[in-house]
Amino acid sequence: MLTGATAVCVTLRLQGETIARAEGDGAESLEAVVTRALASADAKIPAANDALQQQARREMFKRVLAGVEVSGERLPLEAATFAQANSDVKHGLEAIWVEVGETREVIFPQRMMQSGDLPAAAIVSSIALLSGDPAIPMPGVAGQELGDLRRTKGVRVWRGPVVQMVELRAGGPGLLLMRSSRVVELREVNLPMLRQYREQLIDHIASRVARSPDGSQLFATYLPFQDRADSVASALQRAVLCATLVRSGDRGSKLARELLGDVIKFDATSLNEPTTAAACVVTMAWLGSDATLADESWKAALEKTRVVIGKSHDGENWAETVLPGSRAMVALAMAELATTFAVDATREVDLSRARSGVRSLLMQATPGALVTHMPWLGYATQRLAGEGEIASAPALREMRAMLWERTIRAESGQADLEGGIVFGTRDARDASGIAGPTWSTARPVAFAAAMLRDERLTDADELYPQLSKLLPSMRFLRQLSIDDASAFACPQPKRAMWGVRVSPWDQRQPIESSAMALLAVSEAVTSIEEMGRRAAKHQLETSDQPKSSPTK
Structure with a gap:
């Protein structure tokens, strides 16, 4: 008997697949639940017909990994609706x-995480199963909501905290998990770790590319616990990914050239859409004008996008074809066309249009709303300012301060959320109704990291205080990646490894989440390296100064 336990679940897995699960109440010993789980697994693994098969069967059992979930005191769930x-x-x-x-x-957390069910969906399925009538629980239907069923059907629901522990290798020590993941400690986050994480993110992104003579395809969203990709990335998703890859260095730039080249060659009509055209321009600019203009097909694509983006803003107003959420990327492309790819005959007009587009976004946005335009609007302000002052620096600094105010701290009681940023109100919830930070933390944090090495946005005496505020968010992004510990339940661990999940409770891996995490981590690495160079230069200059002679 486990003291204080109200329920226990033992799950046995073989190569990421669940082969047995047994549950018991608090009165039953853990050994008894394990014994039932083993018996269930033994019945599912084919019987041996000879000595060779018996040996193979024994070896198979040696590779079985166990996971244990133990629930404490349960409390009534009084929710009126699902x-x-x-x-x-x-x-x-x-x-x-x-x-x-x-x-x-009893529905344990790991089961919900693995199936992708939210609590409401799990409760609906359970009521349908236990009652034998799937039509009884109907979310949103009067008389069939959770509160109604409590009164009319005798339905009762409780919830209770769970401690989870798993084996990562057969016979090895148990590892304590939180939401099916190891909690990444803030002390682990340093420059070598971030450099390694950057490469791991590129590894994951590259693994999602399927190459063929008709061009590469990219899986848009991967479900690691089901080993399933649910769609193919659009041209826009691929183009935005390319921009983030370029900022990661030479290896990412090589992959970006390949992916963008396929968009230009095999999906040229997508460049008629302003945001896709803008992301292509940004990628081309960041790869370098020489590389872009040296290829005739890329040069033709650039001129095509110039026309499309030229129609996106007339110098005063945005075209209806450019949705509000896409305007920052288009504004950045306008800035790059007016600078990196400037045409002498239209340079001043292009600069004026780009400044007008950027200014309109800055003027309409409060610090909270400014976050939604990051990091692209931030990059646009830097590009248009050149070596001069950034007029919007006070607004960008205010936005950064607001980010750190909304960052979840270690003392919150949920260690896996430390460094995540909650947008809107403190109890802001995602589309499913669950409160807490998601991968969207990466968007503004990417520019906050870039601000570190811009002396117009971060004074010398602010560098290390700002870095200390940035690192927890780097920790949170790393927390969202599936690693050796969280891959224990993945049928194909290598395919899932390092992909960034939507949130600690949502295991889906959209390509956008990994792309933006890569951008944020790459900016952090570049800024920290620049800080190191500045410190070394300052130390050298200080040591070269002649020492004053002592007074007599």
Whole structure:
């Protein structure tokens, strides 16, 4: 018997696949639950017909890994609606008990994480199963909501905290997890770790590229616990990814050239869409004008995008074809066309249009709204300022200060969320109703990292205080990546490794999340390296100064 436990779940896995699961209440010993799980696994693995098969079967069992979840005190879930359950249950941290009449079921966090079910969906499925009638629970339907079923069908639901531990290797020590992941410690985040993480992110992105004679394809979203890709990335997604790859260095730039080259060659019509055209221009500019103009097909694509982007803003207003969420990327492309790819005959007009587009976004945005335009609007302000002063520096500094105010701190009680940024109000929730930070933290943090090495945006005496505020967000992004510990339940660990999840409770890996995390980490590495060079230069200059003679 486990003291204080109200339920226990033992899961056995072989190469990421669940082969057995057994559950027990607090009155049952852990050994008894493990024994039942082993018996279930033994029944599922094919019987041996000879000595050779028996040996193979024994070797197979040696590779089985165990995971244990133990729940503590349970509390009634009083949610009136199924949707409210998503808010009330700490997804990934709490188990859910569902009772219908005399039947009951316990749903542990790992099961929900692996299936992709939110608490509400898990409760709906459980009520349907226990009642034998899938039409009884109907979210959003009067009389069939959770509160209604509590009164009319005797449905009762509880929730309770769970401690989770897994084996990463057979016979090895158990590792304590939080939301099915190891908690990355802030002390682990340093320059060597960030350099390595940058390369690991590129590894993951490269693994999602499928090459063929008709051009490369990129998986848009990967579901690591199901080993399934649910769609192919659009030209826009690929073009934005290319821009982030270029900022990561030579290796990323090589992959960006390949991917963008395929967009230009095999998906040229996509360049008629302003945001896709803009992302292509930005990638070309960051790769370098010489590389772009040396290739005739790229040169032709550049001129095509110049026309498309020229119609996006008339110097006063944005075209209806450019959605508000895309305007920052288009503004950055306008800035690059007016500078990196400037045409003498239209240089002043192009600069005026680009400045007008950037100014319109800055003037309409509060510090909170400014975040939604990052990092692209931040880059645009730097590009247009050249070596001069950045007029919007006070607004950008204010935005950065607001970011750090909204950063979740270690003392929050949820260590895996440290460094994540909550946008909007403190209890802001995502589309599913769950409160907490997501991969969108990477968007503004990418520019906050770039601000470190711009003396117009960060004074010398601010460098290390600002770096100390940035590092927790780097920790959070690393937390979102699947690593050796969180890959324990993935059928194809190598395919899932280092991909960035939507959030600690949402295991999906959109290509955007890995792309923006790569951009943020790359900017942090570049800025920290620049800080090191400045410090070394200052030390050298100081040591070269003649020492004053002592007075007599």
